[in-house]
Amino acid sequence: MTTEKQTSYLIVTDIAFPDVIVKTHHGNVHFKSLIQDKRIIVYTNPSELIPDSESKANELVNALRKLKKLNYHLIGFNRNSFEEHLKSLNWLNSYLSEDLVFPVFYQPQNNVKECLEKNLGEKITLKSPIYLLDKNGCTRMILDGSHSASENLETMLEQASKLVLADQSFGKNQSLRDS
Template sequence: MKTKKQISSSLVMNIAFPDVLVKTHHGNVHLRSLIRDKRIIVFTNPSEMIPLREEERKGLIQSLKKLKKLNFHLIGFNKNSFDEHLRSVNWINSYLSDDLVFPVFYQPTNEVTSCLEKNYGEKIRVKNPVFFLNKNGCTQLVLEGIRKGADPLKPIVEQASRLVLSEQPLQQNRSPRDS
């Protein structure tokens, strides 16, 4: 009997996400003020999620809608060139509907990962990590970055669903048919 392959998470941790300073249209803001009381998924290189084909774009949009339904908010940190950052921000703002657009910040020094490594006490060895944050702003889980394909966010949506289910309280003395 074969079992379904589980998403391999690289790290499970419960440490505060760094309160880095980010530049917005309203000036410099501390990240913690943007993520307070929200479930957040942080992409460290969202430019990799830009689809090349129409099929990939449809898959990406479906996944973003599922993440919204699960009440997750997205934030991106581009760490490569500024040109790549502009290209990804322009794509996000041009091809996604307003309700699916998410903020992407330019962070060439990769301050987020280095701060987390300092607090975690270990090097984060995944390429382009994706961080799942709870409502307290703590990192719950770190996954390998986005994979190319028709639906590059599918593993991230699956993990977000698992996290939401794990937060549901189990009610004692109720049978499934009572639901």
């Protein structure tokens, strides 16, 4: 008998994602202005995604393409050292094609987690949370990102697909062709 792999995640609906200030090339910007009307995945330590082999690099590229097809945008918040942040940015910008490059911001204070915990009324005990946001900027799901990068990518794709399907409104008199 085989058992289904258990994914540790916390489903959260309608909890607004914090509007933290992020530093861009154009100056400081409110995060909400960057994510308006987009499905977003916030990966809290994208430097972990940097592959150490060609096969893992291909897995990353394939996963990013699948996320694009689901109309999800990946955004990273590096929490570790600034040197690690620069290393991940350099790799992403030099290896990935232009359509797959995603923004990565340096957030050592982890303001996002603190603000969400205040709104949730409970602690987020996950070491590396991955946040899935809907088009309204609300946190729909928080995943445990402390697994290997390939497991995280697989889980993100699986849960993003489920959220896209859950957002579909199939009315009683509406055919699939009409949607």
